[in-house]
Amino acid sequence: MLPMALLHPDSALARALARGRDRLNARAALARRAGLAFDPSALARHLVDGVAPAVEAVAAAAPDRVDAVTEVLFALSLDLVAREWVGPGCRLPAVDAAWRTLLPRLARPLAEAPQWVAASLTNAAFHLASEPGARAEEWLAGLGEVAGGCAGAGELLAAGQVLAWRAGMAHLRASALEVWERLPDPLARATLGLSPDAPEPRDALRRALADPWHIPGTPPGPAALRMVPAVGGFRGFGGPFLAPPRVHSDGARLWAVDGDDAYLVHADCFGETVRRAPAGQPPVLRGSPAPRGATLELDGTLTFRGLTARLPELAGARGLAAAGALLAATRRDSHRILLVARSGGNA
C-alpha cells in the first residue's frame, strides 16, 4: 500500500518508510479498521507531494530526526487524508498548501517538535481557511518568510499567531498583541511586515498599534471616516445570520444579535470578522441608545467622533452602535453589517 513506487528510492522519505515499514503499515491498517476511510492512492499522492518535501528538508537540517518526523507526519496524514483536508481533490487547499509549501521551509522547528509544529500549523491553516475574509495564503507566505528568524518552534508558532491576526483574524487582535509583546525585536518587526532592521523603535510601533486603523510602518493619515468591508450575511448564503441582525455596544465591544444568538464584531486595518460570542447574550441588550455624538442622515451623511462624511452605502441604515473607533450600522432588510472606521488623527 505504501507508495514506494512513486518515491525515489534514495529519497529521505523512501528510506524512512522502508525502515519503519512494518510499524507504519500496521498503523495504516489499524486506522482503516478503526473507521478512518482514506483513499490509499490519495494518501500515496499526499505522501509524495506533501510529506516528502518536508522530510527531505529535515534530512538536510537534522538527519537524526528523520524517522521521528516521518512517523508523526505519517500518522497525521492518515487522519487528514481521511478528512480530505490534504491530498488530491482536498476540500481545504490552504491546509494542503501548508504541508506542501510551508512545512519544507520549517525543517528545524519541525525536527525540534514535529507533533507540535505540524499539528498546530495544520489547525491554524484550517481556521484561516474557514474564516470568511481571512487570507490563508498571505499567512502561509508570511510565516515562511519569518521562519528563518525564529529561534525555535515556540517562537515560530508565536509568530504564526501574530501573522494570523494580520491575515484577517481581527478577533484575535488583543490576544495576538500580547504575544507580539513577547517577541524579540527583529521578529516583532518582521511579523508586522517591516524589515527586521526597520528603524522604528519598539515603543513607536506599540503606539502605532494602539490605533486599530493605522498600518504600522506607514505614515499616519489625516483623520477620516471611511467604509470598511461589510461583514455578516444570510446563513443560507454562507453568512452567520438567520435574521437581519441588530447591533449593540457595551462600550468596549460591538455585538450583533440575531434572535437568540449573539455575535461579536471585530475590525481593524487588517480585516474584519463576526463570530459567535463565547458567552451568550451581550450585557447591553435590545433598545440600547444610539452611540453618543453619532448621527446618520437619510442620505448617508454620518457624523461620528467629531468628523462628518457622506457615505452613500449608509443611506437608509437604521441601527447604529459604536465601540472605540469602529461604528456599525444595519438595515432592516439586510443581513449585512456595515462598518465605518474613524481613522487617523486622534482616533
Next chain:
Amino acid sequence: MPRDRFQQVSQAPTRPAPRSAEPRFDVADLYRGPAAAEPAAGAAGLPLDEKLRQAYFWITNHAIISPFYDVEYNEGPPQRFTFGDQGVEVTLPSDQSYSSYVLLPLLNLAVRRRCLLVGGPGRGKTTIAVLMGVLSGYSLQELKRGIQHGQPQMTISDLLGNPLPSSLLAAREMEEVKVAWRRWLGMRVKIVDEYNRIPTRTQSALLTVMADDYAEVFDQVYECPRAAWYLTANDDAGGGTYQVIEALRDRIDVVVKALHFNTRFLGDLLARVEEDVRPEEVVPPQIVFTPEELDRVHQEILAVEVPAPLRRRFEFFASHFEFLEPAARQVEYQTKDTFKLSGLDPAAQARGDEGKDRLADLGAQTRNGLSVRALTTSLVFCKAMAYFRGAAEVSFEDVRQMLPFVLHDKLAQNPDAPWFEGQGRAAYRVDRVSWIRALFDLSCKEYDRLNLDRDDPVARMTAEFERGLDGLDEKTVRQRLVAIERTLKEWSGGRKLYGHLFDDVLNLKYLHQRYANYLRWLKWKA
C-alpha cells in the same frame, strides 16, 4: 485500537466549567483543532489538574478497560434501580463519575503516597502501576527493571543492594564500605509486586524505605526521594506466602481493588490482542508529567481548602471509634488501643459496654480507632479528589468517596456487632468500601440529629479560646471556666458516653486546664 488513536488526548476540557462573563477570543485557539498538538514543554499551557484529568481519561479510554463508575458524583437526584433479592441498588450518577481502579492510583501518584492494589492474578494490577510510572516520565525499560518482585528467597541485599567486594576487603571500618545500591531506590515511582511474598525479615527493610525514605546497609545510608508507591497483592487480608507485618500494612495509605472484567467488553480485548499494541508503550507525551510538574501538583493539592463545617463533620465521624469505656478508669486511657495493648480478649470489650445502644453506637462496629496517620492521609486524599475535580475546596462528596478507600485497611471491622445483623447488612461484612461509606452517612445523620452545625458548645468554646488569652482579665477567665464546668456537669447527668462525647469531654478538660494555668499566671503576675 490503532496506535495513532492511542495518541489522542481529549482536546475539550475534561471538566467544562461555566465560562467567565468576559468574552474574549484567545489566539492560542488558532492551534487547537482536530490535529492533536502537544503543548510546548515548559510553556504555561494546560493547568495541571486538567492534565491529570486528561491522563485519567486517556487511561480509561485507551489503556485499561475499566468501564466502571464506582466513585459516584451527582448534580441532582440520580436515577436508582433495585435488583435481586438483596435489593441491590444500581445508581445512574448524574455528574462526572470515575472508576476507582484508575482514579486512586492516579491520585496516589499526585500525592506521592502508598497504594496497595489487590485482586486475583491477571487483573492488571502491575499494568496500572507501570502506567503510573510512565506518566511520571520513566521509560518502560527503567520501570520494568525497577519493579521489585516479591518472592520467598528475596533477601535484604536483593532489595537494597550489596557492598562492593573490593571495599569490603579493604575497609577497616564500617564507614569505608561502599554499597552498590539498587537503582530502584532512587526512583520516584516504586513498584513492589506481590509484597506479601517477601520474607518477614526483608519486609522490615522494605518498611524502612517505605516509612522513612531511606535504606540502610552496613551502616551506610541511602536517602531516597519522595516517591509514589504501588504494591500489589492477591490478598488484602495481609496473608500470602508470608504474613505481612502490621507496621508495613499500616504504612499503606490507600487500598484499591482490581475490579472484574466486564465480558461485554471482550471485543475491546480482542482488538488489543490483534493490534499487538500495549498501551504502556504508546502513552501520549502530552500527559506525561515532569518531576517539577508533579511537585507543583502536590503543592496545589495541599493548597485545596477544607471548609470548616465539613472538617467538623469529619472530626465527628472520626470521634466515634476510639472510645471504649471498659478499657480503663482514667478517662484518657479509655480507648480501644489500651484494650488491645493489654492483650485481653476483644470480645470482652463488648461485654463491658452495657447500657449503650449498640446499634446506634457506630464505635461498636470497629475494633480500633483512627490513627493520626489515617486522619492525615484521609485529608490529603480528600484534597486530591477535590483538586482532580477542579475545585478549590473539598466537598462533602469528596470526603464520602475517598474515606472508604483510605480507611479500608485502617478501620478494623467488628463483624460481630449487632448492626450487621440488620436486614440486608450482611454484605457490609465483606464490602468494606460500602460499609465505611455507610458509617460516614450514619455519622452525618447523627450529626444533623444533634444539630451540631448550629448548637455545638465545644466548637464555640474552642473558637473563643483560639482568639487568644492575651488581654483576658481574671473575671473573664473565671467565667469561661465556669461555663466549661457547667457543660460537663450537664453532660455527666445520666448521659451515656459515646465516642464523640468522649473527645468533647477531653477537649473541655484541655480548655479548662489551659484557662486554669492562665489564671494562675495572672494571679502570680498580680
